[in-house]
Amino acid sequence: MKILITGGAGFIGFHLSKKLIDAGDEVIIYDALLNFIDPGKSLHDKYLKIRLNYLKDKTTIIRGDIRHKVCLFRVLKEHEPEVVVHLAALPIATVSNKFSEDAISINLNGTMNVLELIRLCDSVKKFVYASSSMVYGNFEKPTANENHPTNPLGVYGATKLSGEILTKVYGKQYGISYTIIRPSAVYGPTDSNRRVSQIFVENGLLKKPLILHNGGSSKLDFSFVEDVADGFLLAIKSKKAENEIFNITRGEARSLKEFVDILKKYIPNIQIRCEQADFKRPERGTLDITKARKLLNYNPKYSLEEGLKIYVDFVRKHITNQ
Ligand SMILES: NC(=O)c1ccc[n+]([C@@H]2O[C@H](COP(=O)([O-])OP(=O)(O)OC[C@H]3O[C@@H](n4cnc5c(N)ncnc54)[C@H](O)[C@@H]3O)[C@@H](O)[C@H]2O)c1
Numbered sequence: 001m002k003i004l005i006t007g008g009a010g011f012i013g014f015h016l017s018k019k020l021i022d023a024g025d026e027v028i029i030y031d032a033l034l035n036f037i038d039p040g041k042s043l044h045d046k047y048l049k050i051r052l053n054y055l056k057d058k059t060t061i062i063r064g065d066i067r068h069k070v071c072l073f074r075v076l077k078e079h080e081p082e083v084v085v086h087l088a089a090l091p092i093a094t095v096s097n098k099f100s101e102d103a104i105s106i107n108l109n110g111t112m113n114v115l116e117l118i119r120l121c122d123s124v125k126k127f128v129y130a131s132s133s134m135v136y137g138n139f140e141k142p143t144a145n146e147n148h149p150t151n152p153l154g155v156y157g158a159t160k161l162s163g164e165i166l167t168k169v170y171g172k173q174y175g176i177s178y179t180i181i182r183p184s185a186v187y188g189p190t191d192s193n194r195r196v197s198q199i200f201v202e203n204g205l206l207k208k209p210l211i212l213h214n215g216g217s218s219k220l221d222f223s224f225v226e227d228v229a230d231g232f233l234l235a236i237k238s239k240k241a242e243n244e245i246f247n248i249t250r251g252e253a254r255s256l257k258e259f260v261d262i263l264k265k266y267i268p269n270i271q272i273r274c275e276q277a278d279f280k281r282p283e284r285g286t287l288d289i290t291k292a293r294k295l296l297n298y299n300p301k302y303s304l305e306e307g308l309k310i311y312v313d314f315v316r317k318h319i320t321n322q
Pocket of ligand 1: 006007008009010011012013030031032033034035064065066067086087088089090091092106110130131132133182183184185186187192193
């Protein structure tokens, strides 16, 4: 299959591209190569180089912005992909809340551009949209399936949910087959967006303290990137994914305290500082992945213990070489 991935040079896009290449698919990456993290704190350039070095001879990489319709349209017309996977986004909740106009311009208007253009391209038979479990907001129960009410708490979740609605509307109006994926707390090699997993692993290795708020009781469904990429791959390939929404996660919430306890096994002498939080985090828990298991045969392989070991080994290797 010929597959165009917006945001394909990013963290999830890189791991998905690798899997598609291994499966014999042709991958076209359309990516603006943007970084939303303070450059002083970011390993973005280093990790981007690792990704691009691997991908450059095995895929077609086009530097382009989803907000530039003419550029994207030219690429779609030239390459005629059968599937478009839409990962390009401002993917960080805190940054999206702070720079809400950027989030709306990329996540909402950008998504509309992609949909608007693929409906004009006969080659595209399927659209896969990367949403987020942040569309749920506070969980009403410890476990949320895809029918859980969607009440996002911030701009990021709101833009992701708006993208879902647009995806469904375009799907219905123009007969574009779609699949919506809701990942959560993805971690693993080459993540550069300084989410909690990256900060904890890096601080641990750099002998900086890890700050645990409220005893680390917040829970997240930490999902290893290989599993999430497998979920996307299955959604691309499976007929049963058509016009469906899937939670694609590990399917097991773990507290930040548990995360740190596992980390202690791989990084000795971690310093922990406990603080009271002066902010409120969304109350979240486990994402129910029964539907993905049943319809897609999705079967995440990496427990947090296994995934973190691989991730720590990767960061250890690269952080010491800085
Ligand atoms: N990583 C997670 O924990 C997580 C969880 C839920 C959902 N998601 C979603 O998955 C997708 C991928 O996330 P990621 O973690 O790989 O992020 P990432 O930042 O590593 O990758 C996103 C890519 O999109 C590109 N991009 C950003 N704006 C663009 C634009 N205007 N035009 C073209 N390209 C642009 C960036 O250059 C980057 O390569 C996002 O849509 C995100 O919202 C991620």
